[in-house]
Amino acid sequence: MKPVVEIEGLTKMYKNNRGIQDVTMTVRQGDIYGFFGPNGAGKTTVMKIMAGLSRAQRGTVKLLGYDVAEQYEQAMSKVGVLIETAEVYSYMSGRKNLELAAKFYPHVTSGRIDEVLEIVGLTPFQHEKAAGYSLGMKQRLGLAAALLSGPELMILDEPTNGLDIEGMVQMRDIMMRLAREQRITFLISSHLIHEMELMCNRIGIIHQGRLLCEASVPYLLEQWESLEAVYMHHIQEDRKVTLHA
Numbered sequence: 001m002k003p004v005v006e007i008e009g010l011t012k013m014y015k016n017n018r019g020i021q022d023v024t025m026t027v028r029q030g031d032i033y034g035f036f037g038p039n040g041a042g043k044t045t046v047m048k049i050m051a052g053l054s055r056a057q058r059g060t061v062k063l064l065g066y067d068v069a070e071q072y073e074q075a076m077s078k079v080g081v082l083i084e085t086a087e088v089y090s091y092m093s094g095r096k097n098l099e100l101a102a103k104f105y106p107h108v109t110s111g112r113i114d115e116v117l118e119i120v121g122l123t124p125f126q127h128e129k130a131a132g133y134s135l136g137m138k139q140r141l142g143l144a145a146a147l148l149s150g151p152e153l154m155i156l157d158e159p160t161n162g163l164d165i166e167g168m169v170q171m172r173d174i175m176m177r178l179a180r181e182q183r184i185t186f187l188i189s190s191h192l193i194h195e196m197e198l199m200c201n202r203i204g205i206i207h208q209g210r211l212l213c214e215a216s217v218p219y220l221l222e223q224w225e226s227l228e229a230v231y232m233h234h235i236q237e238d239r240k241v242t243l244h245a
Ligand SMILES: Nc1ncnc2c1ncn2[C@@H]1O[C@H](COP(=O)(O)OP(=O)(O)OP(=O)(O)O)[C@@H](O)[C@H]1O
Pocket: 014, 015, 016, 018, 019, 037, 038, 039, 040, 041, 042, 043, 044, 045, 046, 191
């Protein structure tokens, strides 16, 4: 499978000496790649650099073969992004929010807005003000906005964060259906390991700014009882290395 995301040696350290160090990872076409790490591990930092919202000090990011820092427009042309919580104008209806987002894409038609509303299950609520939407509905509206341009790759930072069980299941079902039926590749960050186990075929584990492991989920589950066990093993090994360094 050809790589859709190629990240090499990505480093960005903030003044407080936190950040990410030498992160190298690969997402292949058709993956639902789980980018797993606890709070503060560095997931958002990596994703912001990927989306061109922040600059790395070292390293490169290629999306669909294009370097984000040097060929930004080509790199992002088939990429949908949802970083942190969806930006939703609550005084507008769900549909009006999408019409506003569609202005960034000259080729997006009103028919495409109908399609994405249908995909995320918001068709019956499209004319209601977003102020009355639940958090899950707002996240699904954000997902719809990210889908407008018909992306091949979706970069989603904690898309299920803060959702209740029903909201999580709905979001997960939509993403898995899009991957299966529309062959969209997903890079999804989360601090919920069970979510990753249910949804992802590959996983990258980041801890304190460093990628500790990248592997296929079925391969890991042949050797370990759960991804939680994989994670605990890797952070314990990492602590030993840090202790002896
Ligand atoms: N602008 C900033 N200035 C200083 N430190 C920052 C800044 N942004 C992030 N950090 C620090 O860098 C580290 C990585 O943060 P990041 O937000 O990328 O982690 P995360 O894995 O996305 O965590 P979370 O799930 O809590 O969002 C954290 O220790 C955080 O405190």
